Amino acid sequence: MFRRTEPTDCTISWEGRDIPARAGESLAVTLLAAGVTAFRQTPVTGTERGPLCLMGACFDCLVELDGQQNVQACLAPVRPGMVAAMQRGARHFHQSEDAA
Ligand code: FES
Numbered sequence: 001m002f003r004r005t006e007p008t009d010c011t012i013s014w015e016g017r018d019i020p021a022r023a024g025e026s027l028a029v030t031l032l033a034a035g036v037t038a039f040r041q042t043p044v045t046g047t048e049r050g051p052l053c054l055m056g057a058c059f060d061c062l063v064e065l066d067g068q069q070n071v072q073a074c075l076a077p078v079r080p081g082m083v084a085a086m087q088r089g090a091r092h093f094h095q096s097e098d099a100a
Contacts, residue, residue: 002032010080021078028073040087062087
């Protein structure tokens with residue numbers, strides 16, 4: 001679907017698999033270039049969704065990034081060694097956040 005025009009210079013982890021990346025490009029671009037199209041599953045039906053706008057408006061690119069949920073992959077710059085995973089369902093709140 002997408003083809004890289006610039007060489008990669010690092011790797012990231014996606015769902016436990018190493019993905020070639022270029023530091024500074026968006027995580028969404030990295031994943032799309034690797035053939036990943038499902039970034040999250042909806043909270044109600046579990047339907048898979050992927051990036052649509054690539055500019056921070058649609059929220060269909062939400063992922064878990066380095067343990068933080070609800071990160072917009074299209075706005076997250078790649079850092080070597082970052083660990084990302086699919087966002088499954090709604091964000092899980094920690095007990096300390098519920099009390100706030
Ligand atoms: S692709 Fe739309 S917010 Fe990221």
